[in-house]
Amino acid sequence: MFLGRMFSSSTLQRLQRHCLKGNLRSTGDRPRMTMLNELVGLSWHFGFMPQGNTWKTHRRIFANDFNSASVSQFRPHQLKWRDIFLGNLLKTPNDFETHIQHLASGLSLDMVFGLDVQPSGKPDPFIHAATQAVEGLAAAGLFGTYVVDYLPLLKHLPFAQFQRQAKAWKTSVDIAVTVPFNIVKTNMAEGKDVQPSIASSLIEAAAFAEADIQKTTSSTFANGSAAVVSALRTFVLAMSLNPGIQSKAQNEIDAVLLNAGKSLPDFGDEASCPWITAIVKEVLRWNPVVPLAFPHKLTADDVYNGYHLPAGSVILPNAWAMLHNAKVYGEDVSSFRPERFLTKEGKLDPSIKSPDVAFGFGRRVCPARNLVLSELFIFIASTLAMFEISSIEGTNRETAPGYTSGLLRYPVRFSCKIRSRSPRHENIVEALAQRNEPN
Numbered sequence: 001m002f003l004g005r006m007f008s009s010s011t012l013q014r015l016q017r018h019c020l021k022g023n024l025r026s027t028g029d030r031p032r033m034t035m036l037n038e039l040v041g042l043s044w045h046f047g048f049m050p051q052g053n054t055w056k057t058h059r060r061i062f063a064n065d066f067n068s069a070s071v072s073q074f075r076p077h078q079l080k081w082r083d084i085f086l087g088n089l090l091k092t093p094n095d096f097e098t099h100i101q102h103l104a105s106g107l108s109l110d111m112v113f114g115l116d117v118q119p120s121g122k123p124d125p126f127i128h129a130a131t132q133a134v135e136g137l138a139a140a141g142l143f144g145t146y147v148v149d150y151l152p153l154l155k156h157l158p159f160a161q162f163q164r165q166a167k168a169w170k171t172s173v174d175i176a177v178t179v180p181f182n183i184v185k186t187n188m189a190e191g192k193d194v195q196p197s198i199a200s201s202l203i204e205a206a207a208f209a210e211a212d213i214q215k216t217t218s219s220t221f222a223n224g225s226a227a228v229v230s231a232l233r234t235f236v237l238a239m240s241l242n243p244g245i246q247s248k249a250q251n252e253i254d255a256v257l258l259n260a261g262k263s264l265p266d267f268g269d270e271a272s273c274p275w276i277t278a279i280v281k282e283v284l285r286w287n288p289v290v291p292l293a294f295p296h297k298l299t300a301d302d303v304y305n306g307y308h309l310p311a312g313s314v315i316l317p318n319a320w321a322m323l324h325n326a327k328v329y330g331e332d333v334s335s336f337r338p339e340r341f342l343t344k345e346g347k348l349d350p351s352i353k354s355p356d357v358a359f360g361f362g363r364r365v366c367p368a369r370n371l372v373l374s375e376l377f378i379f380i381a382s383t384l385a386m387f388e389i390s391s392i393e394g395t396n397r398e399t400a401p402g403y404t405s406g407l408l409r410y411p412v413r414f415s416c417k418i419r420s421r422s423p424r425h426e427n428i429v430e431a432l433a434q435r436n437e438p439n
């Protein structure tokens with residue numbers, strides 16, 4: 001279904017790609033999202049703002065730190081948090097889902113605000129605010145889930161069920177947009193020592209209005225706590241179900257480490273690890289984090305193949321269908337098979353489409369994709385280098401857990417076995433963990 005008309009699935013995919021590649025004059029706008037923006041209170045987040053000067057400014061502020069030339073500045077943060085994550089996995093492997101959330105939120109808070117979180121598993125106000133805000137974003141961000149998106153006047157009904165839900169999320173959303181930023185701002189104003197961060201640099205440079213800096217950094221923190229969590233949980237699930245794939249990837253990474261005489265992978269190893277890169281691509285393709293991408297809105301009338309596309313129409317791009325198109329990825333699209341991205345010789349196959357649509361479309365494409373790809377590589381390669389992931393008895397591809405629904409999709413909580421690959425690997429991880437213990 002597109003713009004209220006029925007199309008065959010192949011026409012629909014062509015039409016969606018055509019629109020979202022920027023071939024139409026503008027699909028960069030967002031529809032009014034009453035539940036998300038007005039009731040849950042996420043109107044400050046530039047991912048859900050209408051296209052306009054404020055969105056442009058926030059995107060520009062964001063791009064300054066996350067364009068392909070700048071993202072490498074975050075590598076020390078990524079390695080520090082990789083080490084903390086591996087240490088947590090060693091200590092309490094059954095809590096891997098908590099550790100993944102701790103990794104994503106801790107890294108995000110560190111990069112954006114230079115602030116620390118509590119050790120994994122201990123109550124932490126920042127992680128709590130971020131996860132609750134993301135829960136609201138995931139539920140209310142799928143346009144049309146709530147009737148109030150179609151009938152905005154309903155937002156004035158005080159006792160509607162959606163009001164209670166919105167209120168619960170709003171508390172956390174308000175904390176996420178005010179507390180971390182205000183701590184950095186106040187500490188700087190009082191001349192206290194602050195960890196260098198995206199926020200501190202922007203406040204110091206004062207090239208943008210304070211409100212724009214606050215909203216952009218808070219949007220970054222919120223998103224940093226979200227999609228990577230889903231992708232890493234999908235990775236653990238896929239490894240637990242596919243031991244053969246896991247051991248091929250481990251053979252690859254072992255050979256690279258042996259050759260370089262080191263114990264852990266680095267960003268520079270990516271070119272020598274096509275299997276790991278293929279696993280990253282397959283994680284994004286197999287169960288995309290955002291299966292029905294954020295809604296886009298046409299700002300001008302247009303025509304495609306004789307179809308009149310009126311301004312104001314809402315497009316809900318079906319990334320899932322594009323990533324599960326058997327003509328592009330082969331008949332077995334529902335299987336986790338990273339080999340589809342490799343040649344027979346085990347090199348990356350440039351003729352197989354990268355799952356770029358997992359990051360969205362056109363002018364609204366995820367502005368953090370450069371950071372995310374390197375992050376997934378280093379976390380996945382390092383986890384495979386140190387740990388063996390296997391399923392618990394009775395879990396197989398048929399009985400594997402399903403996924404949640406909403407704008408962002410996560411594997412439903414599941415159990416698996418994670419243990420270090422040998423006493424040598426255990427010692428390496430223990431040494432890393434000690435390095436990062438608070439003094």
Ligand code: HEM
Pocket residue numbers: 046047048059062219220221223224225227228231289290293294295357358359360361362363364365366367368369372
């Ligand atoms: C696996 C990881 C990630 C995936 C798959 C992902 C995917 C997406 C998708 C599908 C969109 C919507 C694009 C559209 O409207 O067409 C998006 C937007 C966005 N993402 Fe990501 N994302 C990821 C991680 C991140 C991270 C770590 C950050 C921040 C550090 C981030 C920041 C943003 C922002 C700010 C937007 C809104 C852009 C706008 O509307 O202009 N994302 N992302």
